Amino acid sequence: MLIGPSLLEELGKQARKYVAREICAIISDSNVAPLFADRVEKSLTAAGFRLTLITIPSGEKSKTLQQAGAICDKMIAAGLDRQSFVIGLGGGMVGDISGFVAAIYRRGIPHVQIPTTLLGMVDSSIGGKTGVNTHDGKNLIGAVHHPLLVIDDLDVLKTLPPREFNQGFAEIIKHAVIADDKMFRKLQSWRARSPRRSLALESLIKRNIAIKSKIVARDESDRTGERALLNFGHTVGHAIERAGDYRRFLHGEALSLGIVAACAISIRRAGLAPDQRDAIVDLLRQFELPTTLPKNFPREKVFDALKLDKKFEGGKVRFVVTPRVGAAHLANDVTLDDIREAVTQL
Ligand SMILES: NC(=O)c1ccc[n+]([C@@H]2O[C@H](COP(=O)([O-])OP(=O)(O)OC[C@H]3O[C@@H](n4cnc5c(N)ncnc54)[C@H](O)[C@@H]3O)[C@@H](O)[C@H]2O)c1
Ligand SMILES: [Zn+2]
DSSP states (O other), X not given: OEEESSOGGGHHHHHHHHOOOOEEEEEEETTHHXXXXXXXXHHHHHTTOEEEEEEEOSSGGGOBHHHHHHHHXXXXXXXXXXXXXXXXXXXXXXXXXXXXXXXXGGGOXXXXXXXXXXXXXXXXXXXXXXXEEETTEEEEEEEEOOOSEEEEEGGGGGGXXXXXXXXXXXXXXXXXXXXXXXXXXXHHTOOTTOOTTXXXXXXXXXXXXXXXXXXXXXXXXXXXXXXGGGGTTHHHHHHHHHHTTTTSSOHHHHHHHHHHHHHHHHHHHSOOOHHHHHHHHXXXXXXXXXXXXXXXXXXXXXXXXXXXXXXXXGGOOOEEEOSSTTOOEEESOOOHHHHHHHHHHO
């Protein structure tokens, strides 16, 4: 894992240290490729790599099995073999599909991730989950395939639209709530207009990588419940995302609303103090994240989406609650009615 400014220019040199292979495919999307592919290609070519750039349309609609197949076909046509590797240059969408392609191409070749969104840096590039969506839902097909190398160049964040930048903070605030009260206090005094390249941002990203990595390492295969803590705010968040047809809210925005709902439930079921809930809501607002649903938003659709959630099978609900900022656990006494009420209050 490398993190810092101006890393794209050094990519070739750095990759040489970690990857003993010559040929690679760079997978990127139609927004990101025009911004950074040139620099990446130059740096890799100068270090003696041979490469093929594969650009797919930006947006979640590209994260399909069909698109993964089309990428594999292009890689075969370009002569990539078992001795090649894949670079994912983009946000979480590109990270997930390029990782999935790396996992299945010739039964698995190395994956290098260059996340270009804040969400990609603090969340999706960590933990090894890769995959694509199907008609019925998100990330239903996938593989665990840890990247060989992750390169976080802070400069790439400068072109990120403000909404995309802010949604990364929803995952950061989630990490603070479940695992780090000190980081929570730091965020409270975060200057909203801090330059995106600041040292503060670098240390914040590092801290978030450490938090997620530690939780993942304790529960690599999602068995003990530890990794499930990362789903804090996501049960309701996912339902809101789906109810908005994945267009109304970005993932981090829906998560922000899901965190507010999870706090209401935590007051009831985990003894969270109301003033701590207020502090969490204030912090989400500080990063311009939504904390209430628009009046006319179809709440019924949120309830429908909740019912589709596998976690509710058999009546027992596993729901992540927080008793205080910096801690979280799984509760199994949360009912669908608790969740309904929390969504109604949003
Ligand atoms: N694997 C995991 O553990 C994991 C975890 C969380 C999320 N995810 C996945 O991540 C995806 C969401 O990630 P995301 O929010 O990064 O979305 P994204 O990759 O779709 O990027 C968001 C938008 O920003 C654009 N963009 C990216 N970098 C840019 C830059 N530097 N400058 C300007 N524009 C830029 C993209 O083209 C896109 O339009 C979802 O598919 C989600 O399922 C995966
Ligand atoms: Zn998330």
